[in-house]
Amino acid sequence: xxxxxxxxxxxxxxxxxxxxxxxxxxxxxxxxxxxxxxxxxxxxxxxxxxxxxxxxxxxxxxxxxxxxxxxxxxxxxxxxxxxxxxxxxxxxxxxxxxxxxxxxxxxxxxxxxxxxxxxxxxxxxxxxxxxxxxxxxxxxxxxxxxxxxxxxxxxxxxxxxxxxxxxxxxxxxxxxxxxxxxxxxxxxxxxxxxxxxxxxxxxxxxxxxxxxxxxxxxxxxxxxxxxxxxxxxxxxxxxxxxxxxxxxxxx
Ligand code: PEP
Numbered sequence: 598x599x600x601x602x603x604x605x606x607x608x609x610x611x612x613x614x615x616x617x618x619x620x621x622x623x624x625x626x627x628x629x630x631x632x633x634x635x636x637x638x639x640x641x642x643x644x645x646x647x648x649x650x651x652x653x654x655x656x657x658x659x660x661x662x663x664x665x666x667x668x669x670x671x672x673x674x675x676x677x678x679x680x681x682x683x684x685x686x687x688x689x690x691x692x693x694x695x696x697x698x699x700x701x702x703x704x705x706x707x708x709x710x711x712x713x714x715x716x717x718x719x720x721x722x723x724x725x726x727x728x729x730x731x732x733x734x735x736x737x738x739x740x741x742x743x744x745x746x747x748x749x750x751x752x753x754x755x756x757x758x759x760x761x762x763x764x765x766x767x768x769x770x771x772x773x774x775x776x777x778x779x780x781x782x783x784x785x786x787x788x789x790x791x792x793x794x795x796x797x798x799x800x801x802x803x804x805x806x807x808x809x810x811x812x813x814x815x816x817x818x819x820x821x822x823x824x825x826x827x828x829x830x831x832x833x834x835x836x837x838x839x840x841x842x843x844x845x846x847x848x
Contacts, residue, residue, distance in 0.1 A: 601633040601820065601847040602760060602804050602827035604659060604721060605834025606689055609640060616643045620650045622837040631655035633827070633847050636687050637834070641675060648684030659687030659721065662695060665705075665712040677716030688713050689829070691747055692723045693766045703746025710747065714755050721760045721829060722747055723808065725783075728767035736765075737786055744787065749794050756795055761787060761805045762829040768809025770831055777818045777825075780807045784824035813842025820847045 611619065616639050627635065636657035639647045648658050664674035680688055690713065691706035706722060713720040724743035726736045740763070748756065763783050768775050784805050791800035807819050808829035819825055827847075833839035 599802065599804050599826045602636070602806060603633055603840070603844045603847070604636040604638060604687065604689075604760075604762075604806065604827070604829050605840050606638045606661060606692070606808075606829055606831050607640060607834060608661065608694070608831060610835055611639070611643075613643060613646065616640075617646060617650065619835070619837060620647050620656075623656055623840065624650060624654045626837055626841055627655055629655070631844070633844050635844060637840075638687065638689055644680070644685060645683045652684070657686045658684050659689060660685050661689050661692070663688050663690075663709060663713065663718075665708040667712070677712050677718055680718060681716050685718060687719045687721055687760070689721045689723065689762075691743075693725060693764060693769060697766075703743055706747040707750050710751060710759065711755065714751070714758055719758055719760060721762050721806070723762045723764050723829070725764040725766050725769075725809070731765065731767065736783060740783055740786065741790060744790050744794075749790075753795050753799060756791070757799060757802060759803065760827075761803060762808050763787060763805060764808035764829060770810070772810050774810040774812075774815050774819075775807070777822050780819060781822040781824055784822065788824055811843055813839060813846055816843040816846035817848070 636659045638659035638661050660680045663677055667676050690709045695701045710720045726739040730739045765775050788800045804826040806827040806829045807825050811828040811830050812833050
């Protein structure tokens with residue numbers, strides 16, 4: 598049985614004081630146990646501060662990006678081991694903002710996913726179509742291309758430690774949420790891609806999050822779909838009421 602997993606992507610938001618205040622509030626409100634898996638992904642410079650605050654709580658820590666090399670002359674980059682060192686368990690990879698503004702390709706995302714797994718991190722690998730692609734009826738083709746390029750090269754052992762986030766680009770930060778039916782259709786398609794590439798048992802076990810303007814008031818319907826196992830949350834994860842409102846809406 599898949600556990601619901603709600604992760605907050607803070608992106609390049611909040612300052613140290615606000616980040617610390619938000620995490621303190623989350624830790625206090627969540628208490629010692631959570632019905633669903635939870636993680637926060639703060640900006641890299643606040644990871645260590647947040648790690649100290651979530652330690653011993655059910656809230657996991659994730660980074661928003663990393664580089665695939667283990668060390669060396671890669672100015673400005675962070676290695677998987679560095680993220681583990683500061684307490685990360687997760688890392689978001691291939692977010693559409695990284696693909697769009699920083700030119701990350703499927704190949705880059707694949708290399709990063711392999712490196713993250715080798716270091717013991719759980720990658721949250723994002724994929725999703727743009728509006729023009731959806732309108733051209735190419736959603737499945739685009740998502741399948743990203744699946745093949747970013748994920749399908751992983752071994753059966755590796756893929757079992759991956760979380761997939763389906764994030765239609767047109768729904769990210771726009772307030773335009775995919776309908777539960779639109780999202781479920783792609784999630785089900787992803788699960789059948791997993792079954793075809795690996796096997797039915799693996800496909801059944803992999804958590805597939807939806808991301809794109811998830812809020813407390815639309816979360817229950819989305820999370821109620823059979824193949825939607827959680828949410829990757831941007832804007833609404835910047836307040837405790839938004840993030841936990843979503844977590845509490847999970848069936
Ligand atoms: C995201 O950045 O992954 C995201 C889904 O953002 P938002 O919830 O703000 O649409």
